Amino acid sequence: MSEGDTEHLREKLLKERQEIFEWLRRFESDWQSLEERDIELEEGAQRAALTSLYNQLDQRRQDELEEIDLALCRMAAGSYGICENCHKLISLKRLEVVPTTRLCRKCAHNYKKEQIKLSPAWEAISCAELPGEYQNLNNEELRMLILNRLRNDGRVDLEELDISCRDGVVYLEGVVPSKGEHDILLQILTDVMGFASVIDHLQITEVIWEREDRTPGKIPFALSADVEEISDDVFESQEKGLPYIFPDRPPPEEE
Numbered sequence: 001m002s003e004g005d006t007e008h009l010r011e012k013l014l015k016e017r018q019e020i021f022e023w024l025r026r027f028e029s030d031w032q033s034l035e036e037r038d039i040e041l042e043e044g045a046q047r048a049a050l051t052s053l054y055n056q057l058d059q060r061r062q063d064e065l066e067e068i069d070l071a072l073c074r075m076a077a078g079s080y081g082i083c084e085n086c087h088k089l090i091s092l093k094r095l096e097v098v099p100t101t102r103l104c105r106k107c108a109h110n111y112k113k114e115q116i117k118l119s120p121a122w123e124a125i126s127c128a129e130l131p132g133e134y135q136n137l138n139n140e141e142l143r144m145l146i147l148n149r150l151r152n153d154g155r156v157d158l159e160e161l162d163i164s165c166r167d168g169v170v171y172l173e174g175v176v177p178s179k180g181e182h183d184i185l186l187q188i189l190t191d192v193m194g195f196a197s198v199i200d201h202l203q204i205t206e207v208i209w210e211r212e213d214r215t216p217g218k219i220p221f222a223l224s225a226d227v228e229e230i231s232d233d234v235f236e237s238q239e240k241g242l243p244y245i246f247p248d249r250p251p252p253e254e255e
Contacts, residue, residue, distance in 0.1 A: 001081050001089070001092060001095075005092055006075060006080065006081075007179070009075075009080075009095055009096070009099045010072065010075055010200075012099050013068050013071055013072055013099050013100070014072075014201065014203070016064075016068060016099070017065060017068045017201070020061050020064055020065055020068075023061065024058070024061055027058075063120075063121070064100075066120070066121035066122045066125070067100040067121045068100055069121065069122075069125060069199045070100070070102070070121040070122075070124055070125050071099060071100045072199055072200050072201065073125050073169075073197055073198060073199050073200070075200065076186050076189070076190060076198040076199070076200045077190055077196060077197075077198065078190070081095055083102070083103050083104040083107050084102045084103060084107075084118065085103055085104075085107040085110075085111070086104060086106070086107055088104055089104075090103070090104045090105075091104070091105065102118055102124075103118070125169060125197050125199070126167050126168065126169060126197065128168070128196035128197045129168070129196070130142075130168045130195070130196075131193070131194040131195075139164070139165040139166055139167075140165075142165040142168075142170075143163055143164060143165050146163055146165075146170065146189065146193070147163060149188060149192075149193060150185070150188065153184075153188060155181065155184050156176070156181050156184055156185045156188075157176065157177055157181060160174045160175040160176070160177075161173075161174045161175070161176060161185075161202070162174045168197060169197040169198075169199060170189060170195050170197065170198045170199070171199050171201070172185070172198065172199065172200045172201060172202045173201050173202065174202060174203070175202065175203045175204075175205050176202050176203075176204055177204075177205070178204065179204050182202060182204050185202075186198065186200065
């Protein structure tokens with residue numbers, strides 16, 4: 001698989017992830033509206049059925065998000081597109097149709113025929129052990145270790161990059177200004193520092209109007225203003241735990 005194919009599939013996975021977040025947001029809003037309506041349901045049976053449906057749909061979407069995260073994790077590790085069963089390359093055609101697939105067509109057919117289930121995606125993500133020198137560090141200590149290494153290296157812009165750690169898994173959120181810096185970041189985390197589980201949600205976007213006169217250490221425009229001046233969409237993204245997508249041009253008053 002070429003580098004261009006991998007990048008195309010990565011963008012496809014990130015788009016699917018965003019669409020699931022938007023679907024969950026709409027569904028939650030509709031469910032809350034239903035909860036607020038004063039409707040008498042016979043013996044609670046109808047409400048119980050609706051609650052069960054909501055939980056099933058919510059869990060299905062959560063499972064889909066974890067499958068996407070596993071695919072992104074394997075892209076960062078360089079093992080994406082390799083069948084978990086036979087360890088052969090999965091065809092590009094199959095990945096285009098199902099970018100989260102973990103099995104080649106032949107193995108998927110055999111698994112379905114034998115009713116064999118793969119391990120849950122989150123289990124596959126979290127099973128990798130941390131390098132020995134990191135095993136006694138907590139999540140915050142791991143995060144600070146990574147940030148210090150990146151600052152000392154100096155090749156990756158950290159201003160719009162958010163790094164967090166949970167159960168030995170490194171999560172990358174935010175924006176990097178170029179594919180080159182993105183590749184350097186992953187190389188430092190995986191090859192140099194030895195992290196096996198890196199979930200990469202980063203957007204590769206050079207926001208030219210914000211960067212024309214930027215210098216290292218300069219605070220981004222949204223964070224340099226008073227708190228009251230930060231836009232509502234930033235607050236909404238933070239409150240709901242959703243990734244904030246940076247605009248491709250400044251707001252009218254900034255132009």
